[in-house]
Amino acid sequence: MTAVTSLSRGTAAPAPGTTTAEHELAALQREHGRPLFALLLRLCEGDRQRAEDLVQETLVRAWQHPEALHAEDFDSVRPWLLTVARRLAIDARRARQARPPETGAEIPEDARVTADHAERAAAMLDVREAVKTLTPEHRDVLVLVYFLGASVAEAAKTLGVPPGTVKSRAYYALRALRRVLPGYAADVL
Secondary structure, three states, X not given: OOHHHHHHOOXXXXXXXXXXXXXXXXXXXXXXHHHHHHHHHHHOOOOHHHHHHHHHXXXXXXXXXXXXXXXXXXXXXXXXXXXXXXXXXXXXXXXXXXOOOOOOOOOOOOOOOOOOHHHHHHHHHHHHHHHOXXXXXXXXXXXXXXXXXXXXXXXXXXXXXXXHHHHHHHHHHHHHHHHHOXXXXXXXX
């Protein structure tokens, strides 16, 4: 008995609008789908979705290789299908092991929590208003050192004061801002 006779035995004629290949594939699914699924469910360690996907992939391979379905060398197509399914399951397992594990929706305990953009923008507006309350000398040092990124030496040269004075004014300016803006994180001030 050939694969063709085992496929067509006990099956109805093709439905109107379907090709013989579609009819054979549907017959293949009906005849061999359950054993394929049972094997793949075991190989996928109970993952039904993955097993269903691999059954479909096995049937796609059968559709892509009709010569295997019509071979005269064996009585049934089932051993070929089970071999293809087993190899697909092994390939899928190897592919999953080769990539890093997927993470869930949970946030790791050591993850750095950052504020969103709106909160950061609101904080910057608060800081700007607080900077306006400083004396002009303290404000000039903060603008040069913290907002424009000048070094202490560059700020001292620009302002015409010694570097120690720049450091002192920056220290007292930040201290005054912390009093005006209690509760802000150190990265904002």
